[in-house]
Amino acid sequence: METIAVIFGGRSAEHDVSIVTALAAIIKPLELTKKYRVEAVYVAKDGTWYWDEKLKDIRMFSSGEIQDFLHRSHPASVQFDGGMTLVKASGIAGRKQSRKIDLVFPAMHGTYGEDGSLMGLLDMAGIPYVGCGTSASAVAMDKVLAKEVAFANNIPVSKFLAFTKADLERQPGEAVKNIENSLSYPLFVKPAHLGSSIGISQVKDATELRHGLEVAAHYDDKVIVEEAVPNLVEVTLPIMGNDRPQPAMLEQPMTQPEDFFDFETKYLQGGKKGKGKAGTKGAQGYSKIPAEIPEEVYVRAEATGVAIYKAFGCSGIARVDMLIDEKTKRVYFNEVNPLPGGLYAHNWNRAGVSNVELVQKLVGFAKERHSQRQALTTTFSTNYLQQF
């Protein structure tokens, strides 16, 4: 039986979302397949790794028991021994317990997890893993870089400007002036690397803009400011696959143009902030599946989503967010999430893919990509050293 390590938590503002993704959408279905031994690897907020069966229970986290557990437990370490092995002290006479891992299923959102850091580590270890690779993850998680990649691939993007945290701290007034000269209100101010709508503000004047920049810079060292798309219809499209991406269903979050989803709305209030009518209950109960847009726009948005997935070099799974101007019917790229919260399993369910099938397919894609990479030649012999 193959052993899969599901790595979740992490030093990210999306730490809690990651726990839900791992336990509900990944570990449970993987175990139900009865094909894999599943190991839960939790990365605490301080970056320490833990590996234990008890970490598969959501009550451990929802009740706050996790703090006691972390105090009592020995941290786990990882050995890269021609693959990957988890190691921890068992607690019985200091004996070491170890488990060789065959495949990793990353379930970390945001910094150090979804941004390519973890994927880089796994690439170095030469172990197959689920989801986008290092470069696609890194590009996708940088909203500025992502927009530039989309633009270079002739995919429309809304007008934007980017600033470093240092710029904003050194000359905040200058940044506001630059923005007001180049872009028109209303604007969105976002941390460049965070997902789950954390630290995002919608601003309508200079005062709000200054505040929004401050908030975004609190979370990230790079901030993007972008123009709002008029007559907005937001849509999102989960996609899976490697060379032949398969889209799920275009989903429409239930917002009005004056609203947008922040973290609380998406994950804590069940999406009740938007003024739209109650729609189909998704994972967070806030969207319509399929999106209620004209068929021609639906088809175009779906094709745009797949084109973006390919342009970014995504593999395994990702979710592409797009913005549609309802009047001009123009589809804009918004962002790519290399690891959709909860894998967007609710959407895949509507597309006819069960949770168990979804994780099995993703494991299959991970193995396929790994085999392809293994077949590549990465070294060659030279006489360079003989010169010395």
Next chain:
Amino acid sequence: MIRQLLSLYRPGYPTVLVYMLQTTEYQVGPYLEWLHRTKDFSDVTKRRTLDPTKRARLLLLALRVGITLQILAGLLLIYLGLKHHVAGGAAFGAALIIVYPFAWAYLIVLPLLAGRQLSAAPQERRQIAASEKIFADHAGVKIAVAGSYGKTTMKELLKTVLGEGLDVTATPDNKNVSSSHARFAAGLTGREDVLIIEYGEGAPGDVAGFAANTHPTHAVITGLAPAHLDKYPSLKAAGEDIFSVTDYLKGKNVYVSGDSPSIKPFLKETYHIFDAKGALGWKVEAAKTDLAGTDLTLKKGTQTLNFHSGLIGSYKFGYLAFVAALAMELGLTPKQVEAGMAKTTPFEHRMQPYRLNGANIVDDTYNGNLEGIRAGTALLKELAAKRKIYVTPGLVDQGEENERVHHEVGKLIATAQPDLVVLMKNSVTGYIQKGLKEGGFKGELRVEENPMDFYANLSHFVAAGDLVVMQNDWTDNYA
């Protein structure tokens, strides 16, 4: 092995024993059979927990007191043996402590037997005798509903539809033996127009006894299939018992489902046969069924009945036609029949459709007979779906027919051509697999070691476009 042994000494062990007694309805034979079959007592209560009724609480108290006294006696003997050198004290004391789980698993049956013989049985006999007079004196139409399957569906259909124009009452839930008939009789006012009494056959002679006690004026026989064959020597014997109600009625006002193939040898000319083609002179002109329910058009001469029922499956056409026809005979108007039919909805766990993650699930987990399997697999075949899934553990109490019946179950499943078959692993799984193979099943087969793991996590297995038919679920005493 160690885990199994330790399970006997867990604090929850007495509760498990009482749970086993309660689940087997305090019948000593089935309880002992289950007890002897059980290896790990920590893994018994899967589907439900002990219902803390008065009887259960008393038994639990008796067990705990008895076990505590035995352990204390054991400890005392060990003490005496070690400190005061009482000969054999320590060994006998240790033996007392070690054997208590085995001893009390059997000793607990004694108060039950004594209680039954001295108190419950005489009281039950008095109640049954009193109910006989109540039923005999009752002036209403008394409809006995008998058969190996479909009794509850028929009873509820009759109650709902006849209830549109008449004062109707029926035996509750699956309370279908003499003692429950007696309790039902005690609650009657005597002014009811119609009584519907379900007959739950369990052993030869049961149905004749029920008929003698409840004095039916009408009898409906819903079907015959292998069931309770641990008690009946053969299907023929089960059929003879079920049809013994017709002797009481001397063949008059007997209505028999002609859709049941096994029933044919028992048919007589005086019986009224109903089936998917019609009932009591009413002909089924049009019929359509899907997951939203069934639409039926019946015609008799110039009269027409058009109605919708929430029940699903083409095998229900005959039942619906019969109930509508009988309602007309008992004086209901077409409007009343149509209104009554509109109120019929699927019964819990009996061909009950619901949606899950966009998938259509048909919950037929209370269905436990071959004809039910035939109906369920036919439904799976006739409905369109992107992916078809069939789930079953098989059937219980099939006696000597066990292998043949499950072989046929496998073949029936294969005819529905499901994409995925999920079998709950047990003693009959191999027979079903053999039937699947012979039936040319080409889909995926999944054998589940832990049924509850599958049922509780069904939402993880299904998605939009799936049609799942789940038939039967073995209770803990069979699993």
